[in-house]
Amino acid sequence: MCLFNTISAQEKKTDTLRVSIDSVQKTFSKRELRKQRRDSIKDANYKLDPLSPSRAAFxxxxxxxxGQAYNKRYWKIPIVYGAIGTGVYFYLENTKQYDRYRDAYKSRLAGFNTDEFWGTDADGNPKNTPDLSEDALRDAQEFYQKNKDLSLLITIGLxxxxxxxxxxxAHLKQYNMSDDLTLKPYMEINEINFNKNYGLTLTFKF
Structure with missing residues (x-):
């Protein structure tokens, strides 16, 4: 009788263990099925457009x-126009100054003393000696010519x-980012010397 009870108890334990294993397997199967469905939905919603980068660049x-508006990066548009507009402004300003000194220099070479850099006395008549010499006018032309060329190169670069x-x-927008992969910074305090330790945590869910 005691032996029979022992065998029955062992059979019950075996049945209980088998039920537990089956429930765990079913749980994992359900999780795997849900994950496959999520992945299928992501794959269905993800569409690769190979012409999108070329279209944005054009x-x-x-x-x-x-192109930034096409990529729906509207916040970049003011930056683009601010950068290019600054380059254009400096190019036009340097061109204006270059033309001033060039016209005065050409006037001097022609024998005139009526340019704006010659200067006048109290009566409004041209001075005996100019405020800026021809060498100074030539140096100013070279200075603004270099600045003008540099401004043009910067504007083209922008x-x-x-x-x-x-x-x-547009290329980066087509990457299928997964929530199963995360990279984030972390900070912890050393319990021995209370120093702060910094690092990055890479988490991969599967």
Whole structure:
């Protein structure tokens, strides 16, 4: 009788263990099924457009900022126009100053003393000696010529950067980012010396 009770108890334990294993397997199967469904939904919603980067670059080449609008990065548009507009402003300002000194220098070479850099006396008549010599006018021309060329190069570079940004941004937008992979900073305090330790935590869920 005691032996029979022992065998029955062991059979009950075996049945209980089998039920537990089956429930765990079903739980994992349900989780895996839900994960597969989520992945299927992500794959269904994810559409790759190979022409999107080229299209964004073309739009920004035609009109700066248009590629950023195409990528829905509207906050970048003021930055694009601010950067390119600054370059254009300095180019025009240096061109204006260059023309002033060039016209005065050409007037001196022609034998006139009526340019704005010659100067006048109290009666409004031209001075005997100019405020700026011909050498000073020539140096000023060279200075503003260099600044004008530099401003032009910077403006062209910013225009090209606007195109590159639109192209790269369109490429990055097509990456299928997963919530199963995260990278974030962390900070912990050492319990021995109370120093702060910094690092990065890479988490991968599977």
């Amino acid at each position: 739009y920004s080449a035609v009109l700066p900022g248009l 225009y090209a950067l606007n195109i590159i940004d639109a192209n790269v941004d």
